[in-house]
Amino acid sequence: MFNAKLLTPILLVCLAAVHSGLTQPQLDELAKENQQTLALQKTTGDLRAEMGALQHFEPIAVGQQDIDQVMVESLASWTKTQKDYGVTIMETAGATNGAGGQTVVPTAQMRSVNAASGLQSQEVVLKGSYIALEDLQGFFADQVVSQGASISGIKLKGYAFEARVQLFGRTPKGA
Amino acid sequence: MFGKFKKAKQDVTGGLVKPMAPKSALSNSQTSWLWVKESDRENFFELTGQGHLAQASHQSHEPWLDAANVQVISFCKEDDLDVRAEARESEVAMQKRIMADVGVKIVSWPQQLKTDPGQAQSALDRFKKLGRHFLESKASAQPTQSSKSNSDSLLSGVWMYATAQSRMKSIPAQSKVWSGIALVRYMLAQAFKSMTLPETPFVTGVVFQGQPTTVIVFLKCEADGQFSVQQVARLSDMSEEAFDAACTNFAEHARLGRALPKERIKLFDGTHLMDLIESSKARVNSSARVPVRAYPAEVEIFGLRQSTWLRAAMYASAVAVAVDLVWGLSALGMTASARSENQQIKRDVDQLSVSRQAAIDARFGTLIKDGSIPLNRLIEEARSMYRDGMRLEIDATRDMTVYKVSRRFQDEGSQPAAMAELLQIRQPENCARSAPEVTLQLNEVFINVQCKTVDPYLARLLGSGT
Numbered sequence: 001m002f003n004a005k006l007l008t009p010i011l012l013v014c015l016a017a018v019h020s021g022l023t024q025p026q027l028d029e030l031a032k033e034n035q036q037t038l039a040l041q042k043t044t045g046d047l048r049a050e051m052g053a054l055q056h057f058e059p060i061a062v063g064q065q066d067i068d069q070v071m072v073e074s075l076a077s078w079t080k081t082q083k084d085y086g087v088t089i090m091e092t093a094g095a096t097n098g099a100g101g102q103t104v105v106p107t108a109q110m111r112s113v114n115a116a117s118g119l120q121s122q123e124v125v126l127k128g129s130y131i132a133l134e135d136l137q138g139f140f141a142d143q144v145v146s147q148g149a150s151i152s153g154i155k156l157k158g159y160a161f162e163a164r165v166q167l168f169g170r171t172p173k174g175a
Numbered sequence: 176m177f178g179k180f181k182k183a184k185q186d187v188t189g190g191l192v193k194p195m196a197p198k199s200a201l202s203n204s205q206t207s208w209l210w211v212k213e214s215d216r217e218n219f220f221e222l223t224g225q226g227h228l229a230q231a232s233h234q235s236h237e238p239w240l241d242a243a244n245v246q247v248i249s250f251c252k253e254d255d256l257d258v259r260a261e262a263r264e265s266e267v268a269m270q271k272r273i274m275a276d277v278g279v280k281i282v283s284w285p286q287q288l289k290t291d292p293g294q295a296q297s298a299l300d301r302f303k304k305l306g307r308h309f310l311e312s313k314a315s316a317q318p319t320q321s322s323k324s325n326s327d328s329l330l331s332g333v334w335m336y337a338t339a340q341s342r343m344k345s346i347p348a349q350s351k352v353w354s355g356i357a358l359v360r361y362m363l364a365q366a367f368k369s370m371t372l373p374e375t376p377f378v379t380g381v382v383f384q385g386q387p388t389t390v391i392v393f394l395k396c397e398a399d400g401q402f403s404v405q406q407v408a409r410l411s412d413m414s415e416e417a418f419d420a421a422c423t424n425f426a427e428h429a430r431l432g433r434a435l436p437k438e439r440i441k442l443f444d445g446t447h448l449m450d451l452i453e454s455s456k457a458r459v460n461s462s463a464r465v466p467v468r469a470y471p472a473e474v475e476i477f478g479l480r481q482s483t484w485l486r487a488a489m490y491a492s493a494v495a496v497a498v499d500l501v502w503g504l505s506a507l508g509m510t511a512s513a514r515s516e517n518q519q520i521k522r523d524v525d526q527l528s529v530s531r532q533a534a535i536d537a538r539f540g541t542l543i544k545d546g547s548i549p550l551n552r553l554i555e556e557a558r559s560m561y562r563d564g565m566r567l568e569i570d571a572t573r574d575m576t577v578y579k580v581s582r583r584f585q586d587e588g589s590q591p592a593a594m595a596e597l598l599q600i601r602q603p604e605n606c607a608r609s610a611p612e613v614t615l616q617l618n619e620v621f622i623n624v625q626c627k628t629v630d631p632y633l634a635r636l637l638g639s640g641t
Binding site for chain 1: 485488493510516528530535544551553557566636
């Protein structure tokens with residue numbers, strides 16, 4: 001009824017064509033989509049978990065000052081108040097003496113954008129000494145953390161300290 | 176058997192060979208033909224279901240050209256090939272041997288004579304009836320041991336029958352071509368199981384009776400079972416003289432001498448051939464089946480026709496195409512579904528990202544504060560580990576705080592006491608203490624206590640921000 005000798009190679013060619021033209025590309029595409037589904041599902045899970053974790057923090061937003069202003073004000077404040085706490089800041093990394101006797105740090109140094117908040121983040125290294133631990137604690141509590149800065153690193157050895165303080169602020173206008 | 180003419184005449188003309196119409200008549204309207212070569216001309220004689228000539232004359236026109244479903248018994252010496260297997264010779268080796276002899280591609284089939292006793296017995300029972308008058312002619316003769324062993328060596332073993340592929344190509348697959356010599360050899364083997372084998376070489380063959388013409392195919396059977404000479408004789412009447420003359424002529428032609436004893440002439444009636452063919456076609460179990468068959472219509476691979484393999488390959492290919500197509504289409508559908516699902520998840524992710532951003536913005540003040548290294552806690556923990564005479568250093572990042580607690584000692588003797596004092600230190604909860612170490616100057620022992628500083632999430636968020 002059928003010419004098997006003729007039809008078999010034709011069918012095999014059809015098989016090769018269908019497989020290479022339709023089945024295999026679609027299977028590859030499906031595998032890719034499935035992989036993406038897994039990745040997206042993981043991202044969704046992570047985001048939901050993060051949202052859940054964030055609910056445990058009290059809602060307090062940061063101020064609207066730009067980073068230059070935050071930095072200058074912080075440095076000025078620390079310079080002024082250090083003696084009140086029995087703390088001596090002997091060196092601020094990268095600091096230079098600016099106009100009016102204010103110590104400033106060049107903004108290009110140790111500055112980056114915090115991806116989570118979109119805020120500018122500036123790290124300042126403070127090196128100095130203290131008389132009593134309570135003084136040091138008071139200084140960092142009142143003059144650093146309460147002012148909206150964050151201690152990202154600290155070393156205490158004898159009566160010397162070296163702290164890395166992270167400041168956050170908006171991107172300066174025109175920058 | 177026509178060993179004696181009188182008997183033969185009785186058999187042929189006296190009606191001793193009973194027509195067995197119900198058994199051998201071809202119910203499926205398959206006509207039978209005798210195919211012989213006479214003086215290099217191929218002639219075809221139509222046969223009745225009883226193995227008699229249906230018409231007085233032959234035709235040279237191939238019968239399968241008129242009807243595809245015919246049955247042909249071929250007695251063509253040059254085209255019907257046969258070889259006997261040598262010791263431990265395989266079928267493939269036999270095929271190669273035949274092809275080397277004739278120089279053309281062949282189709283073939285093997286015939287095992289006298290295989291197992293059960294099969295031989297059942298076949299013999301059948302042939303007691305089929306070869307009745309053959310046996311009757313020698314009814315008084317009892318088989319002797321020597322004749323039996325002679326018969327065993329003469330007509331036993333494996334034989335291979337073959338014909339050229341090119342010959343079969345022109346014949347429709349529905350038509351069957353039977354090797355006449357295969358049928359005769361099988362009938363001889365069965366018949367000589369119970370009676371004395373004549374002196375070799377002897378004359379055998381088949382008589383196809385008819386009115387008015389009778390055709391006799393003579394064969395000379397050698398001592399090794401080979402049929403060396405073949406001749407077709409036509410008798411216009413079945414008289415004693417004509418039959419004797421035909422036998423004498425063949426004996427002379429076969430160099431057996433004019434005075435060949437009648438005992439050395441063993442002929443079969445065409446009816447037996449037809450019955451044998453019908454028996455071989457009967458669908459009985461394999462052990463009882465007669466080991467004769469028609470030539471394969473085409474080359475066979477592992478016992479199956481080439482066309483069967485091709486057809487199987489075609490169907491398998493068609494199924495594979497269909498399955499592949501269905502698979503591809505379902506993959507297409509599943510891909511579309513997965514893509515749509517991904518788009519939905521992406522939208523959810525985007526929405527969640529916006530919500531996360533809003534939540535972070537709203538709480539960033541708290542996050543900065545909570546993410547700051549807790550100096551008070553660090554100092555408290557340090558105090559809990561501090562002892563008089565020790566030194567304590569703190570090195571903290573958001574991820575990890577390391578307290579280095581050290582104790583100096585004056586001489587080697589005071590080292591164990593200093594170390595014991597260090598080991599008494601209880602580290603804060605969730606902190607790990609290292610083993611005591613000694614400085615290179617050998618004047619101080621110290622341990623490191625490692626603690627987690629702030630929540631890793633906050634550390635990551637305020638650090639890289641991801």
